[in-house]
Amino acid sequence: MFNTDTDLVDQLKQKNESAFRYVVKKYQDQVVNTCYGLVQNKDDAEDLAQEVFLEVYRSIYSFNNQSKLSTWIYRISINKSLEWVRKDNRKKRWGQFKNWLGLTTEPDELENKSTLKPDEQLEDEERKKILQHHLQLLNERQRTALVMLYFEELTYQEITEIMNISVSSVESLLFRARQNLKNKLTTYYEHI
Amino acid sequence: MKKSDAQQEAEKTLNLLGSFSKTKADPNLFDRIQPHLAVEIQWLGFSSNSLNWQVAVVSLLLILNLSFLGILFSGNSQTISNEETEWSDYFLSYQPLYEISE
Numbered sequence: 001m002f003n004t005d006t007d008l009v010d011q012l013k014q015k016n017e018s019a020f021r022y023v024v025k026k027y028q029d030q031v032v033n034t035c036y037g038l039v040q041n042k043d044d045a046e047d048l049a050q051e052v053f054l055e056v057y058r059s060i061y062s063f064n065n066q067s068k069l070s071t072w073i074y075r076i077s078i079n080k081s082l083e084w085v086r087k088d089n090r091k092k093r094w095g096q097f098k099n100w101l102g103l104t105t106e107p108d109e110l111e112n113k114s115t116l117k118p119d120e121q122l123e124d125e126e127r128k129k130i131l132q133h134h135l136q137l138l139n140e141r142q143r144t145a146l147v148m149l150y151f152e153e154l155t156y157q158e159i160t161e162i163m164n165i166s167v168s169s170v171e172s173l174l175f176r177a178r179q180n181l182k183n184k185l186t187t188y189y190e191h192i
Numbered sequence: 193m194k195k196s197d198a199q200q201e202a203e204k205t206l207n208l209l210g211s212f213s214k215t216k217a218d219p220n221l222f223d224r225i226q227p228h229l230a231v232e233i234q235w236l237g238f239s240s241n242s243l244n245w246q247v248a249v250v251s252l253l254l255i256l257n258l259s260f261l262g263i264l265f266s267g268n269s270q271t272i273s274n275e276e277t278e279w280s281d282y283f284l285s286y287q288p289l290y291e292i293s294e
Contacts, residue, residue, distance in 0.1 A: 017229075020229070021222050024221060024222040024225060025222065028217035028218075028221045028222075029214065029215075029216055029217050031217070032215055032216065032217035032218075032221075033214045033215045033216075033217075036215040037212075037215075042215060045215065046217070046218055046221070046224075049217060049221060050221070050224060050225050050228065053221075053225055054225065054228055054229070054232060057229065057232055058232065124208060124211070127204065127205045127208055128208055128211075128212065130205055131205050131206070131208055131209065146209070150209045150210050150212065151212055151214070152214075178206065178209075181206060182199075182202050182203065182206050183202075185201070185202035185205050185206060186195070186198045186199050186201075186202040187198075188198075188202075189193050189197070189198035189201040189202055190193055190194075190195060190198040191193075192193065
């Protein structure tokens with residue numbers, strides 16, 4: 001239907017609805033999976049995907065084919081997701097503050113996690129939940145790099161283009177992210 | 193748990209990083225976006241059309257101008273006068289109800 005990204009972008013700039021439908025169909029899994037990797041909630045990822053595509057629609061005029069369309073959409077997905085995570089963290093901090101004041105008695109997320117008993121028979125699913133929770137504790141850049149590598153299975157080169165950093169920076173970012181995650185997990189297991 | 197055991201557990205958990213299955217989007221995602229898109233099209237249609245903007249700006253200026261002319265020729269100077277004038281007008285026109293005799 002559209003031979004190149006340039007054709008597609010031209011049609012998008014003319015607000016062609018079938019071009020937009022094509023973009024949504026083509027990139028929806030990529031967008032939802034990226035958002036899910038960063039926010040760790042399917043419903044929120046779906047809502048964010050809507051916002052991402054509306055942003056694509058609104059901002060297509062600013063896209064000037066200097067990068068691939070998929071790279072640009074990845075960037076929007078990451079930005080929207082991190083924005084959402086920041087807002088969510090603010091809400092959680094406010095919830096904790098209200099707990100502290102005794103205004104509400106919302107259960108602490110970490111308390112729920114600690115009811116899991118790690119032993120030799122610990123199921124992979126439980127481990128994944130622990131892993132997802134600790135992924136959220138990494139800083140934004142480290143989390144983004146890990147999600148791009150492990151959730152989206154992108155190459156270092158692709159991550160380089162999306163994050164706009166050098167390959168060596170991506171390598172060290174991923175090394176530090178894994179190391180950091182391992183330390184956090186070790187501390188977690190030590191205390192249960 | 194001992195540190196060495198905790199490290200082993202951490203390593204096992206970390207190895208699951210690559211085992212997450214990809215999350216699929218709702219196949220009807222476009223249908224969910226479409227109502228929002230209709231609003232966007234209306235708004236973008238307006239914002240991208242410079243003629244509409246020109247019409248909007250000229251209309252606004254016309255309204256402001258008419259309002260100003262309305263104030264100017266309404267004869268009600270108090271509307272645009274400052275507080276000092278109002279008070280001085282008040283005192284000049286003040287007629288005491290009772291004459292205070294010496």
